[in-house]
Amino acid sequence: MSAPLNWIQFVGAVELGFIYSLVVIGVYLSFRTLQFPDMTVDGSFPLGAAVAATLITGGVNPYAATFAAVLAGSAAGLVTAWLSTHLRMLNLLAGILSMLALYSVNLRIMGRPNIALLGERTILSGWMGLVPNSVSLGFITLLVIFGMYWFLSTRLGLAIRATGSNPKMGRAQGINDRRMVMTGLSSSNALVALGGALYAQVHGFADVTMGLGTIIIGLAAVIIGEALFPTRTVLQSIIACMLGGILYFIIRAMALNVEGFQASDLNLVTAILVASAMLLPGLSSKLRVGRKA
């Protein structure tokens, strides 16, 4: 049997995995920590790309452009949180509305649907250009993971986690749950926008339609990661998210290699993958029960 993936494909999938693990960690923060399935990410991912690409082609320093993208993402998250907490909108609807609005906003920011960044100076072409993209992206992801771990261990982070697991109890402890949802969603979307900004810089373009299905990638990766890797502590959970993201792209790259499989079948592969990942924990506990009996 030949190898299911060769080196170039593997590196390509890992690069995409690293970029999207920022999205996955963002989705983990909203979906798992705050129990808020946040559809905004389908809009904040291209938002990050749009802001970064527009500023970079406008001559702005790529680091500053990336930072601006992060700020824009966090603003998008704030809007969703505000819709949900202050207008008492259903959380799914709040996210969908932001996502919808962001499509128009992104078009306005870019002024056209597609901006090419090929040949421009990006954060990966400076000192990071000395090492392969996968290494520098891995480095950025590790920084984010430890930043996230630190954030969730602070008083604020603990309050966010408490709000997610039991909002009533949190309120009883004097936690302002509205503010927690706002902080949580704005940091989550800031991470997603950072992912979008990196995507545009690594792959050389920003496109207004590139956000399509971002939430699916995020949720699938969170579920796969949680099913396959230990998640006893917060740090383990975040690392599981990253590994889930990388694994997701590796499996998709492998599926593309299978004779008779087309890119249009990949969504089915994702669905089967997520479904079987969700079956796994139940299956293993059932086996354990079976052994005892």
Place this chain on the structure above:
Amino acid sequence: MQGLITNTVLKSLCASIKTISRILPVLLFSLFTCPLKADDPSPLPIVVISQIVQHVSLDLEREGILAALKDAGYIDGQTVKIVYENAQGNMATSNLIASNFASLKPAVAVAISTPSAQSLMKPMAEQNVPIVFTAVTDPLEAKLVTRLDARPEAVTGVSDALKASSQLDLVKKLVPSVKNIGVVYNPGETNSVKAVQQLREEAMKRGFTLVIATADKSSDIVSATTKLVGKVDAIYIPNDNTAVAAMESIVILGKKFQLPIFAGDAGSVERGALAAQAYDRDTLGRAAGAKVAKILKGEKAGDLIVETDHPLVLMLNLKAAKDMGVTIPEDLKAQAKIIGEKP
């Protein structure tokens, strides 16, 4: 009794779930041990084709490429190995396809559409694989090439930019009294934005006014078109995927309000639009295919010019002319490809 039935149903359900969960890992395992595309040691030169989405014009281009390759003696499976993937509109998939293609070490990579070409750029440059693109409107702005003639980079192809002047001239010929021309398009499509920008410049030169109506999705096209009724003398639909998808509904409005509908593609005329000064997609595909064949024969991609000028075909729909109240001059009829029976 009822309890018993529910119990049995539940039991059998549980049993089937158990079977499925036992089979699933096996299924997944077999999926990844199936015959693989990647490491197929092929003695033939490989041509990879990446396409962003399934679409009549794009499919016609691909068939044109294959036809041109065949004419040059490159037949899939005999003298060349052709690998084709379609990203189905998903950018992340388009990138995965690009890195999968890079690993095949192809002789030439073909991109159908701008995002496909942009995804291929980096992985192919790393492997020194020349790229031939087609269905790209503005290769300069998409940063695929730095110039159209001899280039430092190994990228060439065919641009499908339609000359705005010929489009407006056709409208003027069929609707001599024209003052305002309506344009319906999706501002999210690069090709359309570019086309409308050029149309606006050319319209200004001719003293026409362009009235714009935009829509993000095909379900909004009808209301966008309706907005133009009463304000324009004719409607032009550029090569916009969103608007073209809703062509039939635009044609219905054209008939209802006696508004001539012009299009940028031949397919729309067959679907009921009045006229188009259009490219034959097969010709464009063949032009790109000819470039692929030249590179396979040893020419350098950088030395091949990016083609921008192609012959236009005039398409006329006589039934639509009758329905939309337009009289077509006889001399135009003589040089056009006529669709629909004579009125």
